[in-house]
Amino acid sequence: MVADRAGVSRSAVSRAFTKGSYLEESKRQKILEIATEIGYQPNALAAGLQGGRSRLVAVIEGDVRNAHDTAVISQLCSALNANGFWPILVSVTRMNGGADALAFPLDALIVRGGSMSEDLVHRCAKLGVPMICYGRPTEELNIDSAYCKNRTGMELAAELLVSKGRRAFGYVGGPDQFYSSMQRRKGVLNVLERANLSLEAEVVSDFSVDGGFAAARSLLMANTHLDALICANDAMAIGALGAAHTLGIAVPDRLSVVGFDDADMADWQITQLTTVRNPLETTVQEILKLLVDRIDNPDRECRTIRVEPQLILRGTH
Amino acid sequence: MVADRAGVSRSAVSRAFTKGSYLEESKRQKILEIATEIGYQPNALAAGLQGGRSRLVAVIEGDVRNAHDTAVISQLCSALNANGFWPILVSVTRMNGGADALAFPLDALIVRGGSMSEDLVHRCAKLGVPMICYGRPTEELNIDSAYCKNRTGMELAAELLVSKGRRAFGYVGGPDQFYSSMQRRKGVLNVLERANLSLEAEVVSDFSVDGGFAAARSLLMANTHLDALICANDAMAIGALGAAHTLGIAVPDRLSVVGFDDADMADWQITQLTTVRNPLETTVQEILKLLVDRIDNPDRECRTIRVEPQLILRGTH
DNA sequence: CTGAAAGCGCTTACAG
DNA sequence: CTGAAAGCGCTTACAG
Numbered sequence: 001m002v003a004d005r006a007g008v009s010r011s012a013v014s015r016a017f018t019k020g021s022y023l024e025e026s027k028r029q030k031i032l033e034i035a036t037e038i039g040y041q042p043n044a045l046a047a048g049l050q051g052g053r054s055r056l057v058a059v060i061e062g063d064v065r066n067a068h069d070t071a072v073i074s075q076l077c078s079a080l081n082a083n084g085f086w087p088i089l090v091s092v093t094r095m096n097g098g099a100d101a102l103a104f105p106l107d108a109l110i111v112r113g114g115s116m117s118e119d120l121v122h123r124c125a126k127l128g129v130p131m132i133c134y135g136r137p138t139e140e141l142n143i144d145s146a147y148c149k150n151r152t153g154m155e156l157a158a159e160l161l162v163s164k165g166r167r168a169f170g171y172v173g174g175p176d177q178f179y180s181s182m183q184r185r186k187g188v189l190n191v192l193e194r195a196n197l198s199l200e201a202e203v204v205s206d207f208s209v210d211g212g213f214a215a216a217r218s219l220l221m222a223n224t225h226l227d228a229l230i231c232a233n234d235a236m237a238i239g240a241l242g243a244a245h246t247l248g249i250a251v252p253d254r255l256s257v258v259g260f261d262d263a264d265m266a267d268w269q270i271t272q273l274t275t276v277r278n279p280l281e282t283t284v285q286e287i288l289k290l291l292v293d294r295i296d297n298p299d300r301e302c303r304t305i306r307v308e309p310q311l312i313l314r315g316t317h
Numbered sequence: 318m319v320a321d322r323a324g325v326s327r328s329a330v331s332r333a334f335t336k337g338s339y340l341e342e343s344k345r346q347k348i349l350e351i352a353t354e355i356g357y358q359p360n361a362l363a364a365g366l367q368g369g370r371s372r373l374v375a376v377i378e379g380d381v382r383n384a385h386d387t388a389v390i391s392q393l394c395s396a397l398n399a400n401g402f403w404p405i406l407v408s409v410t411r412m413n414g415g416a417d418a419l420a421f422p423l424d425a426l427i428v429r430g431g432s433m434s435e436d437l438v439h440r441c442a443k444l445g446v447p448m449i450c451y452g453r454p455t456e457e458l459n460i461d462s463a464y465c466k467n468r469t470g471m472e473l474a475a476e477l478l479v480s481k482g483r484r485a486f487g488y489v490g491g492p493d494q495f496y497s498s499m500q501r502r503k504g505v506l507n508v509l510e511r512a513n514l515s516l517e518a519e520v521v522s523d524f525s526v527d528g529g530f531a532a533a534r535s536l537l538m539a540n541t542h543l544d545a546l547i548c549a550n551d552a553m554a555i556g557a558l559g560a561a562h563t564l565g566i567a568v569p570d571r572l573s574v575v576g577f578d579d580a581d582m583a584d585w586q587i588t589q590l591t592t593v594r595n596p597l598e599t600t601v602q603e604i605l606k607l608l609v610d611r612i613d614n615p616d617r618e619c620r621t622i623r624v625e626p627q628l629i630l631r632g633t634h
Numbered sequence: 635c636t637g638a639a640a641g642c643g644c645t646t647a648c649a650g
Numbered sequence: 651c652t653g654a655a656a657g658c659g660c661t662t663a664c665a666g
Contacts, residue, residue: 012637049644091399265526269562364644367658
């Protein structure tokens with residue numbers, strides 16, 4: 001034990017590792033020295049038991065996965081690390097909707113709107129664990145959240161195509177249960193209405209590349225006159241690009257294809273997808289700000305951060 | 318407190334939540350009932366303090382990211398969840414090479430070979446925290462590991478191209494410091510030597526799509542006679558496909574391109590990349606077996622699992 | 635500035 | 651089958 005070796009009390013050792021606590025510098029030095037020598041490090045579990053903060057944050061991972069979701073989670077964990085938090089990754093399907101993670105005295109719990117169950121909301125509230133949501137507004141639940149303006153983003157995309165002279169629009173939507181799916185579709189519809197156009201064909205898919213391929217293929221085969229195909233995310237747009245290719249439809253000459261997210265793959269040479277940027281670094285930063293601020297100030301009112309989307313012009317419009 | 322409400326001891330409550338401990342069924346029932354009512358759940362931190370297992374597993378996330386690495390980590394966390402473990406995600410750059418995670422009484426620590434520092438190895442050994450490595454062999458360090466047979470895999474790919482009549486080979490390699498880079502390159506060289514061919518051009522890149530694009534582009538421009546381009550992973554192969562496209566080189570008519578990993582993107586319609594399957598589900602399962610077995614049996618000899626690669630024929634060879 | 639003591643919320647022998 | 655007690659490894663008032 002470090003305390004014995006250094007001839008000090010356990011309190012002193014604890015203080016040596018606590019920034020900003022009173023301890024004679026020479027003593028602290030000696031303690032730290034012995035600690036590194038024998039490889040001692042305060043046990044975070046025991047420390048976390050002390051009423052204060054555990055610095056543990058559960059990140060609930062949803063079941064619908066695409067490149068953008070994965071990227072958000074990865075960046076989120078990185079940002080948590082950078083702020084001295086320990087992200088515990090929890091699968092929504094595996095761990096009882098994420099509620100099992102509440103066995104830990106969590107400083108916070110982060111979840112995408114689409115994976116948030118009522119049960120989870122109730123239990124967090126009951127236990128006083130702050131919840132931060134992303135991907136949809138949650139004011140009505142009194143929960144902080146950050147999300148990209150989906151409708152606005154899609155309006156940007158649709159306006160671009162209308163202004164390019166496109167007139168026969170098809171749409172590949174995301175699963176109905178997602179807030180983002182509804183909003184993105186609404187954005188498209190708004191613009192078409194203003195332009196006195198209507199959606200000529202539409203199909204719902206699953207936000208995946210394969211799903212987008214199948215959906216776009218059947219849509220394009222049944223509606224050969226389409227000259228614009230808007231997809232609710234980049235993964236499906238990439239699938240749509242494949243579908244157009246196999247059907248011999250030239251993009252963008254005969255057909256415009258746009259997506260949403262601006263995932264990495266949108267900028268590859270073989271895709272060069274025109275899309276709407278869903279700025280994940282910004283979203284992640286906002287989530288962290290909400291989290292830190294919530295911990296400092298547990299009783300403040302909940303806040304909703306709306307992140308601005310941005311049109312990214314590349315080669316498929 | 319549940320114990321009071323149910324009129325039992327704290328021991329009884331603890332036992333009610335511990336599978337396989339003696340407790341009259343009616344009592345257990347009552348305790349569980351009250352627990353769900355008031356939202357009680359044993360504190361995992363306090364439980365973890367009890368000499369036994371914490372069920373906490375640190376997963377160290379490296380700095381070099383590509384789709385395959387991200388997928389491995391994501392699946393790994395999912396598999397850990399499925400086995401009742403709590404993965405703590407730790408950024409190798411942010412958290413002192415991952416060593417900071419040792420503040421928790423970890424049941425194990427999982428790290429990719431390329432992100433494993435000597436310091437980390439020493440400290441895990443000193444603290445008795447089992448380390449499971451993937452992506453390279455670590456027998457000499459007395460550490461369990463699982464990895465795909467890189468050399469064998471690349472031999473499969475190179476043999477395919479040789480048998481197709483390709484004679485002028487180029488190679489886009491991964492960063493020198495990775496074990497997998499060296500082994501994959503060796504696989505290519507072995508096959509060429511046996512066929513009395515030699516590598517005509519070669520360049521090292523960074524396992525990313527953009528890196529692969531730039532590398533392949535310069536390679537192809539400087540060596541217009543190449544008829545085969547082997548890339549050390551799928552991401553760079555996708556980049557190479559883009560490079561070939563912008564240079565007007567028809568794949569596979571004039572140039573064969575193959576990758577390694579069989580990442581999701583390799584099977585998209587727009588890529589249909591011929592590649593070598595680096596079976597991540599198998600690797601993840603093997604890592605979990607190693608981990609569980611190590612926990613049950615802390616003093617067993619270390620094991621190295623070599624996962625079999627598999628040639629996947631698609632459209633670019 | 636520092637030590638002795640209490641306490642965080644559990645589990646686990648130890649007695650019954 | 652079950653309770654009282656000790657103990658896990660820390661931190662934090664409380665006295666000095």
